[in-house]
Amino acid sequence: MIRVLLLSAAAIIAVPAAAQDVAIVNAKLVIGDGSAPIDGGTVVVRGGKVVAAGAGVAVPAGVERVDAQGRYVTPGIVAAFSRVGLTEVDAVTGTNDRSAARSRFSAGLDIAPALNPMGSPVAVNRASGVTRAIVAPQSSSNLFAGQGAVVDLADDMDMVTRPRALQYVAFGEDGSAKAGGSRAATFLLFREQLLAARSYARNPATLAEWGNDAMIQRADADALVRVIDGTTPLFVRVDRAADIVNVLKLRQDFPALKLVLVGVTEGWLVAREIAAAKVPVLVSPLTDLPSSFEQLGATQSNAGRLKAAGVDVSVGVFDDDDAHKMGYATQYAGNLVGLTRVPGASGMTWDQAFASISSVPARAVGMEGSIGSLRPGRAGDVVIWDNDPLELGSRPTSIWIDGKAQSLTTRQDRLRDRYATPQEGALPKAYDR
Amino acid sequence: MIRGVKGSLLAAVSLALVGCAASNGETASAGDKPAASAEKPVKFNKDPYPSTYKPYAGQVTAVRNVTIFDGEGGRIDNGTVLLANGKVEAVGGPDTPIPADIAVYDGTGKFLTPGIIDIHSHLGDYPSPSVDAHSDGNEATSPTTPEVWSEHSVWPQDPGFSRALANGGVTALQILPGSANLMGGRSITLKNVPSRTVQGMKFPGAPYGLKMACGENPKRVYGGKGRMPSTRMGNFAVNRATWQKAAAYKKKMDDGKAVDRDLAMETLAGVLSGEILVHNHCYRADEMALVIDMSKEFGYKVSTFHHAVEAYKIADILQKEGICSAMWADWWGFKMEAYDSVNENIPLVYKAGACTIVHSDDANQIQRLNQEAAKARAAGRRIGIDVSDELAWTWLSYNPAKALGIADRTGSLKPGKMADVVLWNGNPFSAYTRPEKVWIDGALMFDANDPKRRPVSDFELGQPGEGDVK
Numbered sequence: 001m002i003r004v005l006l007l008s009a010a011a012i013i014a015v016p017a018a019a020q021d022v023a024i025v026n027a028k029l030v031i032g033d034g035s036a037p038i039d040g041g042t043v044v045v046r047g048g049k050v051v052a053a054g055a056g057v058a059v060p061a062g063v064e065r066v067d068a069q070g071r072y073v074t075p076g077i078v079a080a081f082s083r084v085g086l087t088e089v090d091a092v093t094g095t096n097d098r099s100a101a102r103s104r105f106s107a108g109l110d111i112a113p114a115l116n117p118m119g120s121p122v123a124v125n126r127a128s129g130v131t132r133a134i135v136a137p138q139s140s141s142n143l144f145a146g147q148g149a150v151v152d153l154a155d156d157m158d159m160v161t162r163p164r165a166l167q168y169v170a171f172g173e174d175g176s177a178k179a180g181g182s183r184a185a186t187f188l189l190f191r192e193q194l195l196a197a198r199s200y201a202r203n204p205a206t207l208a209e210w211g212n213d214a215m216i217q218r219a220d221a222d223a224l225v226r227v228i229d230g231t232t233p234l235f236v237r238v239d240r241a242a243d244i245v246n247v248l249k250l251r252q253d254f255p256a257l258k259l260v261l262v263g264v265t266e267g268w269l270v271a272r273e274i275a276a277a278k279v280p281v282l283v284s285p286l287t288d289l290p291s292s293f294e295q296l297g298a299t300q301s302n303a304g305r306l307k308a309a310g311v312d313v314s315v316g317v318f319d320d321d322d323a324h325k326m327g328y329a330t331q332y333a334g335n336l337v338g339l340t341r342v343p344g345a346s347g348m349t350w351d352q353a354f355a356s357i358s359s360v361p362a363r364a365v366g367m368e369g370s371i372g373s374l375r376p377g378r379a380g381d382v383v384i385w386d387n388d389p390l391e392l393g394s395r396p397t398s399i400w401i402d403g404k405a406q407s408l409t410t411r412q413d414r415l416r417d418r419y420a421t422p423q424e425g426a427l428p429k430a431y432d433r
Numbered sequence: 434m435i436r437g438v439k440g441s442l443l444a445a446v447s448l449a450l451v452g453c454a455a456s457n458g459e460t461a462s463a464g465d466k467p468a469a470s471a472e473k474p475v476k477f478n479k480d481p482y483p484s485t486y487k488p489y490a491g492q493v494t495a496v497r498n499v500t501i502f503d504g505e506g507g508r509i510d511n512g513t514v515l516l517a518n519g520k521v522e523a524v525g526g527p528d529t530p531i532p533a534d535i536a537v538y539d540g541t542g543k544f545l546t547p548g549i550i551d552i553h554s555h556l557g558d559y560p561s562p563s564v565d566a567h568s569d570g571n572e573a574t575s576p577t578t579p580e581v582w583s584e585h586s587v588w589p590q591d592p593g594f595s596r597a598l599a600n601g602g603v604t605a606l607q608i609l610p611g612s613a614n615l616m617g618g619r620s621i622t623l624k625n626v627p628s629r630t631v632q633g634m635k636f637p638g639a640p641y642g643l644k645m646a647c648g649e650n651p652k653r654v655y656g657g658k659g660r661m662p663s664t665r666m667g668n669f670a671v672n673r674a675t676w677q678k679a680a681a682y683k684k685k686m687d688d689g690k691a692v693d694r695d696l697a698m699e700t701l702a703g704v705l706s707g708e709i710l711v712h713n714h715c716y717r718a719d720e721m722a723l724v725i726d727m728s729k730e731f732g733y734k735v736s737t738f739h740h741a742v743e744a745y746k747i748a749d750i751l752q753k754e755g756i757c758s759a760m761w762a763d764w765w766g767f768k769m770e771a772y773d774s775v776n777e778n779i780p781l782v783y784k785a786g787a788c789t790i791v792h793s794d795d796a797n798q799i800q801r802l803n804q805e806a807a808k809a810r811a812a813g814r815r816i817g818i819d820v821s822d823e824l825a826w827t828w829l830s831y832n833p834a835k836a837l838g839i840a841d842r843t844g845s846l847k848p849g850k851m852a853d854v855v856l857w858n859g860n861p862f863s864a865y866t867r868p869e870k871v872w873i874d875g876a877l878m879f880d881a882n883d884p885k886r887r888p889v890s891d892f893e894l895g896q897p898g899e900g901d902v903k
Binding site: 391 | 561562563564592593596600649745746747748749750763764765766767768769772773774775776777781785796797800801804807808810811812814815816858859862863864865866867881882884892893896897898901902903
């Protein structure tokens, strides 16, 4: 098994798969921007990018034509908040690069070199229709967790689409535990670290003067300067309504902060404030239990209510498994559609729900122009599904990433095939492959 | 066996506590022969925390024009169901007679099923909010604690119960101790009704279970404390030594000899005599096979392997042994023994003819076990295992009821059985479907159209979102 993996890795390095020019015709075409599906649609991908999508789009001469036979064709799913690529088996610490509990660095950590495109979670998530992911490090001992990336889930060695695409920090109970035991300490530590970074940016010698008393390392300061000036979006985990309001106020001191709120369990209680601040949110929408005192108001209607208030709502899969089961995004989005049929509940239309797992998370991380939909100019990340993608058990039948056709076979499929009949035959199962 | 257990539990209720030497009812130390010594054998109350559950008031109710999955693999299109006196009174087609002047619901476009039964839950013993003060699921101070009973940890105010009811259509569930220990303690089966006390939730007459755990968790927890077991072989050694002790205890009781009451041994003797059902957390195929041999070595039977991520590798053996597998649709990768998960595990076990159950082990996923079954069914279909909707429903109600020893009373829509019923607002194997009404013993305990039929636990009263749709 290991040898097979190495061989295939070598093959990929030696001969990178070329982007194909491909036109998918006769599609129930979902652009992913919140518009309704187009029957009989066509999407044309050339040079790795979408060049045209819609009804009545002509297929250029010489471009391979794939007949979708009326099935759903969509942009690939964008996992809104994940750790895909950072872990193989969570409880096997050597494979788990989610966080760096004993590092002296914090904001400066950059997950890019920790990503493993050959890990089986990448293939499993890809086979469920996920083509891109926003990957954040996990908080550990320091307030700032470090810099995440936007990645692709293609079957090649180059996983990073945009490095240092976000900085991650947890407020609330998690943040207070790291900052010294109270929310007051969290807000003060946050402010002081950013001010230290700003001083350093104005005069790098200050860091040396501080010596061992320095609150942050040089690499951390470099990263935080980019947060202060809005170059790097700041993803903030926050759940309690009061904490959300206070996090929004951080822009009074640091007006260029580009905030993205993660979790936001009680967001519906302060939806107007979030909407007024024009801050996007990433939610795991089926979180509906008061798992902590900062999630007392948890409800599955949170996403729908925030959306109705005018907030940009991305749907992600976290607070559950944030590395192996990104394919739950479609199930979660489907549940939001289901909520529209429950008296008193809020959900999303099908079109909105699909956008919440494609173009909306791309927009949250500032990449709406390059991924997350089938509008011209976006990456050629296209999925043909065997059924309604938000319905249970639907699966991709074909996937392209950057215009390259992808393998949909996983290690799990190999195990399944080996044990389709569990009894051993003339030779043990180990010979069966 | 089920009836027998029920009978003996009921008999125990009527008896006085420890010390009673009455000659009938309890079997713990009573033999046909008189005790060899002059000392009279002591009898112990097997049901000292008896169920006080009583069905809530319901009215005679019919649902017509509805698609019915009966839970045992049957389907009726354009069906009629009649609930009366807490029981399923009639199930049939459009011409099924129903009395006049009763509540009749039109089920057009809707589906009606037995309530979902989750065989693996920690609601109440790991409740929300999951603060340290509520961490009551693992007595992780000794690798074998068969003396602890999960019902003594269950907090009836856990908001998770009402979520499982309203969003998940769960009408009964087994609350297990955690898996830190090889023998974690007794489990309890509950009706999913709000109550002031756990006794008010206890499923009347349901047999007790014993939670056991294979593999990584016990050896990690105790190895980490520098004590046995720290390996899988250590797991087995501790288990076997404990079973050996239990066998000796039981023999002494069977021989009518006086024993010092030992709560741990009492549970294990109950397993050896078949009154208490073994629910064994076990992921790996090779370990399940070893556990099967251990059960034969000491003369007990495993009811169900829980989590059973690798059940597909030995589905033939599980079929032959008559052991159920309780499984997730697609959980994987969180630890080494969950690495070989396949999406087709559930359908492959089903295909082998072995008892197939979908379980949650999760306060959130218990709210959509129907969706988990739908995913598994779709995965099976893609490899040519075509399981109909109505057959797949056996994974959610009848099979878990069998594995819990309550299938003679609930788990399917047969006349005379408990009216534990869900009316869904569409096909329950769709992501777009939710429960509309849930009856337990014929009482309407949830109605999506009536905010007053939505339970709110004490914990949620006066908090943000009280009584919200959730």
